[in-house]
Amino acid sequence: DQQVKQNSPSLSVQEGRISILNCDYTNSMFDYFLWYKKYPAEGPTFLISISSIKDKNEDGRFTVFLNKSAKHLSLHIVPSQPGDSAVYFCAARSSGGSNYKLTFGKGTLLTVNP
Amino acid sequence: GAGVSQSPSNKVTEKGKDVELRCDPISGHTALYWYRQSLGQGLEFLIYFQGNSAPDKSGLPSDRFSAERTGGSVSTLTIQRTQQEDSAVYLCASSLLQGQGYTFGSGTRLTVV
Numbered sequence: 001d002q003q004v005k006q007n008s009p010s011l012s013v014q015e016g017r018i019s020i021l022n023c024d025y026t027n028s029m030f031d032y033f034l035w036y037k038k039y040p041a042e043g044p045t046f047l048i049s050i051s052s053i054k055d056k057n058e059d060g061r062f063t064v065f066l067n068k069s070a071k072h073l074s075l076h077i078v079p080s081q082p083g084d085s086a087v088y089f090c091a092a093r094s095s096g097g098s099n100y101k102l103t104f105g106k107g108t109l110l111t112v113n114p
Numbered sequence: 115g116a117g118v119s120q121s122p123s124n125k126v127t128e129k130g131k132d133v134e135l136r137c138d139p140i141s142g143h144t145a146l147y148w149y150r151q152s153l154g155q156g157l158e159f160l161i162y163f164q165g166n167s168a169p170d171k172s173g174l175p176s177d178r179f180s181a182e183r184t185g186g187s188v189s190t191l192t193i194q195r196t197q198q199e200d201s202a203v204y205l206c207a208s209s210l211l212q213g214q215g216y217t218f219g220s221g222t223r224l225t226v227v
Contacts, residue, residue, distance in 0.1 A: 043218030100212045
């Protein structure tokens with residue numbers, strides 16, 4: 001049972017345009033959400049996060065939106081750059097004793113074309 | 115060190131053999147995690163170490179998998195009698211605080227033939 005779902009395996013965007021990566025979750029106990037970026041042959045690197053008490057968090061070109069009622073979050077990248085081409089993982093963490101565990105989606109491969 | 119170091123970066127082994135994967139966390143990070151990513155899948159939690167506390171081994175897929183962390187620093191993940199389904203990228207991460215600020219290593223790509 002997949003608790004974090006990234007339904008788009010891949011996304012292709014033109015340089016300078018907006019990239020929107022989507023993520024859905026099923027576990028109501030999740031209260032903190034993260035996006036990681038992964039280049040080939042490297043480990044995932046943290047990009048941006050959002051707490052469930054917020055609906056938006058912005059950091060430079062990256063903005064994460066959270067819709068708790070829909071159990072949906074999205075990552076917006078504006079403007080997209082070729083260096084943004086990577087696999088993006090959505091991850092979630094629940095409150096309570098096991099708050100160290102992250103549950104990851106399968107990832108979305110973003111390709112930004114020059 | 116400056117980052118999380120994992121070795122080897124690639125390992126090809128024959129089915130039935132044992133393998134050891136090593137992780138050197140960032141100095142001072144008390145929390146250490148192992149995850150694995152099978153082909154086409156997300157990262158799957160395997161095990162968590164925090165200081166001197168008993169590790170959370172709930173993610174280990176079978177009793178062929180074990181891990182230890184010596185002296186609160188280096189960790190070794192051991193897979194005995196490897197099977198083809200064990201083929202995956204094994205990722206180690208460490209953090210200063212529990213559940214926050216994970217830094218991942220580059221992983222070990224394990225291929226069982």
